[in-house]
Amino acid sequence: MAAALEVLIWRGKADGRYQAFTVPLRESQTVLDVVTWVQRHQDPTLAYRFACRVGMCGSCAMTVNGRPRWTCRTHIAKVAANGRVEIGPLANMPPIKDLACDMGEFFAKWQRAKGAFAPSTSRRDPIERIAPATAPRLAADAAIECINCAVCYAACDSVRWNRDYLGPAALNRAWTLINDQRDAGQDARLAAVAADGGCHACHSHQSCQEHCPKGLNPVASIAGLKRRTLQAYVRGEL
Amino acid sequence: MNVRLYALQRATALVMVPLVLLHIAVIFYAARVGLSAADILARTRGSIGWATFYAVFVLAAATHGAIGVRSVAADWAGVRGGKLDILTWGLGMILAALGLRAVAAVVLP
Secondary structure, three states: OOOEEEEEEEEOOOOOEEEEEEEEOOOOOEHHHHHHHHHHHHOOOOOOOOOOOOOOOOOOEEEEOOEEEEHHHOEHHHHOHHHEEEEEOOOOOOEEEOOEEOOHHHHHHHHHOOOOOOOOOOOOOOOOOOOOOOHHHHHHHHHOOOOOOOHHHHHOHHHHHOOOOOOHHHHHHHHHHHOOOOOOOHHHHHHHHHOOOOHHHOOOOOHHHHHOOOOOOHHHHHHHHHHHHHHHHHOOOO | OOHHHHHHHHHHHHHHHHHHHHHHHHHHHHHHHOOOHHHHHHHHOOOHHHHHHHHHHHHHHHHHHHHHHHHHHHHHOOOOHHHHHHHHHHHHHHHHHHHHHHHHHHHOO
16 A cells, blocks of 8 residues: 555535645544544645544544545545545535535424424423333334434435435434324324425435444335325325 | 325325236237237227226326326426426326227227
8 A cells, every 4th residue: 555645625615626635644544534634734724524533423424435424434444445535525415615514404304304302291290101112112212323414315316316305314313203102293293204305205225224324224214104104194194 | 205196106006916917917818819909809899897997007007107207207307396297297197098098999889
């Protein structure tokens, strides 16, 4: 392997361009290490996001050689074939500057999918006991670990083609709440995910589950939503 | 694509499964036995059964095809709103008209 790495980094907004940098190659280097080195030693105007740098927060998600990944968990050795790597902002969201993209629409869709908990009791009521091994709770728990990193959203073809599509993350969260016995907003939530741009816009391409850094499966969640909405529609509840 | 269109797509698919199988079986039978066009028409002309079978098939196929093309047009060509509805209904109507015309041609006495 060469002692230096050729790195192409996206600069500017949507009408920007890739800028080339030469970065010293180090052992066990991650893509985040490379971006940080460039910002500290070559160009302090480079904009990028990160926080925990240990694969917990999801802030450092970027497009690396065409695929959305967490850069702190991507070793250069794994992605830099021929000593080259191309780094850009996450897809399907407009770049604000360089590697930082505007996630506003991603979070707006979360709200539109009714991905927020609607309480059914107040602080004056006794705490509700939730049995951990019931089928709905197991279904919710399998999908609950999402930290809104938007990697699935960036990977999704349907998001790219259909700007109304709520996307895998929002729908995955809606599924966890559909399965939450404490939630009182199920009618509105079912209606939200059954509408145009909802769960039925998913074609099960599986890019979301393939790229999810937490190993979640939004395809399964969306399949669950399809089943649930179809049942409700046939019963005349939708 | 919403739950209503999805349900309709699933329902028409369900309807078409037995119809397709029977349709293929009939074709194999006709080919095996060596039925001529005149033989076939002798069986279909004036038949309420064949008229119903193929009319239902045509309507299911026209609906299913129109909704399918709607999804493709929306995802790949970015067609939206009123234009999308016109495309869907237009294609559905054309397919139904052409299909029913063909059915009429073989069942009307």
